[in-house]
Amino acid sequence: MPRAPDPHEPDIVASLERAGELCEDLTPVVYDRLFSEQPEMEVLFWRDQNHQIRGEMLTRVLQAILDFVGERLYSRTLIQSEVVVHEGYDVPPDVFRTFFATVRDSVREVCGDDWRPEWEAAWATTLVDLDWYVTHPDQAMTPA
Template sequence: MTNPIQRSFELAAERCENLTPRVYRRLFREHPEAEAIFRSEGSDLVKGSMLALTIDAILDFAGERSGNFRLIECEVSSHDAYGTPRELFVASFGVIANALRGVLGADWSAEIENAWQELLQKIEGIVAASEA
C-alpha cells in the first residue's frame, strides 16, 4: 500500500505536470530572502534539479529508506556552506507540503496531513541533530 506522502505526490502528478514553478513561487513569497540565494542564469534548471532530488529524498525518507533519504542530512552541511540559514532549509520542506496541499485541494486528507506533519518534525530533528 502506498504511504500518504507518496500518495500526495502521486495525486499531485495527476493534476500538475511540473511542481517546480509552484514550489518556488510559494518559497519566494513566504521567504523572500530565498530568492537572492539563487543565481539568475540557469536558475530554472537548478531549481528543477534541486526539487527532484528533494522529492526523491522525501519519498525515500517516508518509505523504504534505501539511502536517498541521507541526502537530507548531507544537504544541511552543503547549504550551511552556501550560507543558507537552517531555518530556511527546514522551511523549504514545509513549502513543498503546502504546494502539494494547494494542488490536492479537498483530496488533502487528514491522513496525508498527519503524515506530512510527522515527516516535517523528523526532518527538523535531523537538522537539529546535525548541529551537535
Template sequence: MDKDILTESLLLVDGQEHALTPRFYSILFERYPAVRPMFSADIAPQAKMLREAVVAVVDHLDDAAWLSGTLGALGRKHAGLGVTPPMYDAVAECMIAAMEELGGDEWTPEMTAAWTEALGAVAGLMLAGAEADQAEAV
C-alpha cells in the first residue's frame, strides 16, 4: 500500500474540519438505510471513533502485527454487533464515495485505487478476526 498517497488523500478530504466520517455516515445511511438502526441517534461519537481508527491504520501501515491484532479484535467486536461480511463492501463503497466528493477536482484515480486496496485489506483483517472468533466458539 502506498502510505504517501493514503496520507496525502486523507489530509485532502478530512483536513481541519474532520468532515470525512460525518459525510461517510450520511452516504451510508442514504444508500443502506437498513443499517441505520445499528447506530445511536447521535452519530458524532461514532464518527469520531471511526476517524481515529482510520488515522491509526494509516499511521500503522508498516506495523503488520499492530494491524492484525487491532483490526482482528475490531472485527470480532463488530461481528458481535451484527456486522456481516457484505456490510464491509458497503462501508468501503460509501467511504470512497465520501472521499471522492470531499476531494473534488483534486481527487485522483490513484487515490481511489489506494483506498480501495487499503479498505479491502482492513476488511480482510477484520473478517479474519471475526472468523477466528467463530472458529474458537465451535
C-alpha cells in the first residue's frame, strides 16, 4: 500500500530549492556550522582535504530527507544504519542526531529573508520525526 503524502514535503522541498538557488554549494555552510557547534567532529574529517567526503555525505543526507518526506522507500533504514556506522567512526548518536538540525539551520541561514514560517513548521515536525529513527537504530523495533 502506498504511503500517504507527507503534508510537509512541499515546504521542505521549497526550502531546499530556494537554498539551492541562493547558494551553489551548501557543503561549506553546513560543515562550518557543524564544526562550530560540534568542534570535536572536525578532527574526524582529517582525510577529507578536498571536501569531497563532506559533499557526498551532505548529498546522501539531503536525499534521505527528501525520501523521508516523500515516498519513504529507504530513508528510515538508512538513517538507522548510519547511526550504527557512524558510531564506528566515533560519532556518538547524540552528535549524529544534531546533523539534521544543522542542515535545517544552514538552509535557513542561506534563505535569509526568504525563509518562511511554513518552512520552519515543516522542518520542526520533520526533525522530530527523523529523530525517532536516530534514537531507535534497532530496525527490529521499527514499526512496519
